[in-house]
Structure formats: structure tokens, C-alpha cells
Amino acid sequence: MSGAHHYNPDDPPVLEVEDLSVDIKVPAGTLHAVNKVSFSVRPGETLSLVGESGCGKSITSLAIMRLLPKAARLSASKIIFDGQDLAALSEKQMARLRGNRIGMIFQDPMTSLNPVYRIGDQLEEIYLRHKGGGRREARERAEYLLEKIGIINPTQRLTQFPHQLSGGLRQRMMIAMMLMCDPKLIIADEPTTALDVTVQVQILQLLRSLQEEFRMALILITHNLGVVARMADHVAVMYAGQVVEKGSSADVFRHPTHPYTRGLLECIPHPGQSATRNKLGSIPGIVPSLVGRIDGCTFRNRCNYAFGDCATAQVGLRDVEDGHSYRCLLPPETFAAGKLEKA
Numbered sequence: 001m002s003g004a005h006h007y008n009p010d011d012p013p014v015l016e017v018e019d020l021s022v023d024i025k026v027p028a029g030t031l032h033a034v035n036k037v038s039f040s041v042r043p044g045e046t047l048s049l050v051g052e053s054g055c056g057k058s059i060t061s062l063a064i065m066r067l068l069p070k071a072a073r074l075s076a077s078k079i080i081f082d083g084q085d086l087a088a089l090s091e092k093q094m095a096r097l098r099g100n101r102i103g104m105i106f107q108d109p110m111t112s113l114n115p116v117y118r119i120g121d122q123l124e125e126i127y128l129r130h131k132g133g134g135r136r137e138a139r140e141r142a143e144y145l146l147e148k149i150g151i152i153n154p155t156q157r158l159t160q161f162p163h164q165l166s167g168g169l170r171q172r173m174m175i176a177m178m179l180m181c182d183p184k185l186i187i188a189d190e191p192t193t194a195l196d197v198t199v200q201v202q203i204l205q206l207l208r209s210l211q212e213e214f215r216m217a218l219i220l221i222t223h224n225l226g227v228v229a230r231m232a233d234h235v236a237v238m239y240a241g242q243v244v245e246k247g248s249s250a251d252v253f254r255h256p257t258h259p260y261t262r263g264l265l266e267c268i269p270h271p272g273q274s275a276t277r278n279k280l281g282s283i284p285g286i287v288p289s290l291v292g293r294i295d296g297c298t299f300r301n302r303c304n305y306a307f308g309d310c311a312t313a314q315v316g317l318r319d320v321e322d323g324h325s326y327r328c329l330l331p332p333e334t335f336a337a338g339k340l341e342k343a
């Protein structure tokens with residue numbers, strides 16, 4: 001399990017999201033990509049959003065950043081970042097926040113690095129744009145950060161172009177770029193998925209130690225449960241646009257309760273197997289269409305426990321224990337230890 005708790009549970013959250021929904025207009029109708037998702041994350045804390053491809057992880061993070069596709073409509077009762085209501089910010093204010101107080105890391109660093117500029121110039125540019133200091137100061141910070149992220153010979157590296165770097169090094173540069181402005185929150189969407197396993201581990205360890213040092217909150221999006229186990233303080237398991245289980249990762253791994261979570265955990269390979277096989281999605285069946293009205297439990301076509309009401313009832317979150325909840329009509333006793341074989 002993770003070396004968790006670099007955060008103080010009494011600190012106010014850096015980000016608080018309540019009932020976030022995103023609907024996307026598609027030719028067939030309205031696609032409910034994200035459906036009333038709520039979570040919060042504190043300074044120094046790592047929250048993992050985990051789930052199969054298409055369950056709404058990326059749209060959730062893009063909604064927070066207000067980087068949604070044009071056809072998408074966002075609603076939320078709360079998106080509070082550092083005491084500020086993000087929904088109330090103008091586009092200009094929002095642009096000032098992005099890459100400055102909220103840093104983002106994506107799966108493919110080339111989406112954020114500009115191929116025609118030297119790394120050093122790109123790092124400095126970010127700093128000058130957001131912090132407004134001088135070029136010398138920017139260069140010093142860039143060199144300092146490159147050393148921090150374990151890059152040998154930083155002065156020379158800063159003169160290189162993105163294509164001259166390996167995938168792992170590029171992702172390190174992305175991390176340095178994000179750190180130029182001292183963000184309070186990092187949103188990392190599958191930051192290591194494209195990398196070799198050994199490099200993945202290095203990058204995750206790096207993120208973890210930087211996060212601890214700079215006391216940043218981290219939202220780590222992944223479909224890899226091994227990554228969650230290694231990194232997360234809290235976890236929100238997403239399915240079909242909803243959070244179906246959430247809690248501390250210790251609680252969720254110890255007492256997985258939603259049939260979907262239990263299915264996922266059964267798919268975790270045993271020690272010795274390659275970490276790339278920690279992929280989700282080996283539960284029989286597919287995610288239902290999210291277009292049009294959704295009634296009942298979205299997991300029912302894959303659930304061994306499904307019964308009549310699951311097709312029609314409103315399924316809310318219920319508690320397993322303090323701070324650990326799941327979305328299902330059945331009580332937690334149904335899923336007590338020893339009954340795992342049924343799921």
C-alpha cells in the first residue's frame with residue numbers, strides 16, 4: 001500500500017467538487033458523460049480517479065479546468081478551488097489559473113510541449129507569462145527544478161528540443177514545466193500510461209516526492225489499480241460517469257464493496273506478474289450507452305447481484321464505514337468477506 005498521509009485531514013480542501021455533471025450533445029442525443037460526481041482533495045493529498053476507459057475520468061478533469069469540448073454542458077453545485085468558485089470566473093481569469101495555480105500533466109507530453117522551441121525557452125515562457133519575473137530568475141528556477149527532478153547536466157538539457165528527449169525525460173520536463181509556477185493542485189491524466197514500466201515507477205515516485213515537498217494536492221487519473229495502491233491516499237472508483245465507490249485507499253482495498261470495485265480487484269495480478277497487466281476491464285460485459293435517459297443502476301447488466309429494483313430505482317451512495325461509501329441498493333453485509341466469489 002502507499003506511504004500515504006502527507007496531508008493533514010483537518011486542512012480545508014484545495015479543491016471541492018460537488019454534483020459535477022457534464023452532458024455532451026452527440027448526433028444520437030445527449031450523452032451523460034459525468035453524472036453528479038463529488039470529491040475533494042487537500043494540500044499534500046493524492047486522490048485517484050480510477051475506472052475503465054470511457055467512464056468519465058478525463059471529462060471530469062477537463063470540466064474542472066473548463067477545457068471541455070464545445071458540445072459539452074457543465075453543471076455543478078460546487079467547484080471551489082482555493083476558496084474561489086471556479087464556475088464564477090471569467091474565461092480570462094480561468095486562463096490565468098491554468099498552468100499557474102493548477103498544473104496539468106497528460107499522457108502524451110507532446111500535447112503540451114511545443115516541438116519547435118527549446119525546452120528551456122518553454123519553461124521560461126511559462127514563468128514569465130504567469131509570474132512576470134525576469135528572464136534570469138526564470139532560467140534559475142528552470143535549472144533548479146531540473147536538478148530537483150533528477151536531470152543530469154540541466155544547463156545543456158535546457159537547450160534541447162522535445163524530440164531530442166526520451167519519453168520518460170519528456171514527461172519529466174512536463175513535470176518541471178508544471179512546477180515553474182508553484183501550483184497548489186496538479187491534475188495528472190494517465191501521466192505514465194505511455195511509458196515503460198520501469199520509467200513509470202520512476203515518474204510516479206518523482207511525482208510523489210515533489211508533491212510532498214511542495215505540499216501540492218494531486219488528482220491522479222488512472223485505469224491502473226497498481227498505481228492507485230502505490231500512490232493514492234483516497235480513491236474514487238468511477239463507472240459510467242458516476243462515482244460508484246469512494247474512500248481512503250486503505251479502506252477501499254481492504255473492504256471493496258461495490259460489485260464493480262470487487263470485480264476490478266479480482267483482476268489485479270499477483271506479485272511477479274508485469275505491472276502493465278494491472279489493466280481494468282476484465283469484468284465480463286461492457287459499459288452501457290450513456291446517451292439518453294439513464295434509469296436504475298448503470299452496472300446492472302454486469303452485476304451478479306442484480307435484481308428487479310436495480311433496473312428502476314434511484315441508486316444513492318451508502319456508507320460501508322466512516323468516510324467510505326458505495327453506490328448500490330444492497331447493504332454492505334451482502335458483500336462481507338467470504339462472499340467475494342459471487343461477484
Ligand SMILES: Nc1ncnc2c1ncn2[C@@H]1O[C@H](COP(=O)(O)OP(=O)(O)O)[C@@H](O)[C@H]1O
Pocket residue numbers: 024026031033051052053054055056057058059060069071290
Ligand atoms: N469530445 C467528445 N465528444 C463526444 N463524446 C465525448 C467526447 N469526449 C469524451 N466523450 C465521451 O464521454 C464519456 C467519458 O469520456 P472520458 O472522460 O474521456 O473517459 P475516460 O477518461 O474515463 O476514458 C465517454 O462516453 C466518451 O465517449
Ligand code: SF4
Pocket residue numbers: 259260297298299300301303304305306307310315327328329330
Ligand atoms: S444496485 Fe443492483 S445492479 Fe447495481 S451494483 Fe447493486 S446489486 Fe448490482
Ligand SMILES: [Mg+2]
Pocket residue numbers: 057058059189
Ligand atoms: Mg481519459
